[in-house]
Amino acid sequence: MMDSFAMYHTWQFVGEAEFPLMHMESGQRIVLFFVLPTVVMTIFQILFFWHHPRIISKTLVWIAFICNVIPWLSSALIQIPIQMKLDERKDPALLDWLILSDWIRVIPGFGLAITTLIMLKMIVNASLQPKT
Numbered sequence: 212m213m214d215s216f217a218m219y220h221t222w223q224f225v226g227e228a229e230f231p232l233m234h235m236e237s238g239q240r241i242v243l244f245f246v247l248p249t250v251v252m253t254i255f256q257i258l259f260f261w262h263h264p265r266i267i268s269k270t271l272v273w274i275a276f277i278c279n280v281i282p283w284l285s286s287a288l289i290q291i292p293i294q295m296k297l298d299e300r301k302d303p304a305l306l307d308w309l310i311l312s313d314w315i316r317v318i319p320g321f322g323l324a325i326t327t328l329i330m331l332k333m334i335v336n337a338s339l340q341p342k343t
Contacts, residue, residue, distance in 0.1 A: 219313065220310065222301075225301070230300070230301035231298060231299060231301070234297050238298070253283070259272055259276075260272055264337070266333050271329065271330055275323055275330070278319040278320070278322040279319075281315065281316070282319055285315040286316065289312045289315065290309060290312065290313065290316070293305050293308060293312070294309070
């Protein structure tokens with residue numbers, strides 16, 4: 212979401228000559244501070260299929276997983292190819308498509324956040340129940 216709402220829109224104000232260098236530099240930081248933690252989160256998401264509290268249904272785990280996979284697919288099939296072209300030169304039409312198509316990642320991200328909060332609430336509620 213940070214990309215969509217903070218970074219991508221500001222790229223429109225970067226000059227043609229400066230754009231490729233700015234784009235490649237910011238891309239390297241995105242990999243380090245966003246992509247790598249997301250990979251770790253995805254690994255834990257997969258492990259959650261086998262190691263989740265009994266109170267959490269497999270359906271919720273599947274919903275979270277799907278909400279996690281959609282952004283990966285969108286990144287691989289849409290965003291990364293656009294980003295590779297933007298590495299070469301500034302293209303306002305591609306930048307607009309990048310901003311618009313990023314909603315394919317943002318919406319499931321909200322879904323993942325909501326699903327995670329539901330699961331967390333279930334775990335907290337179960338832990339507050341008196342033990343018999």
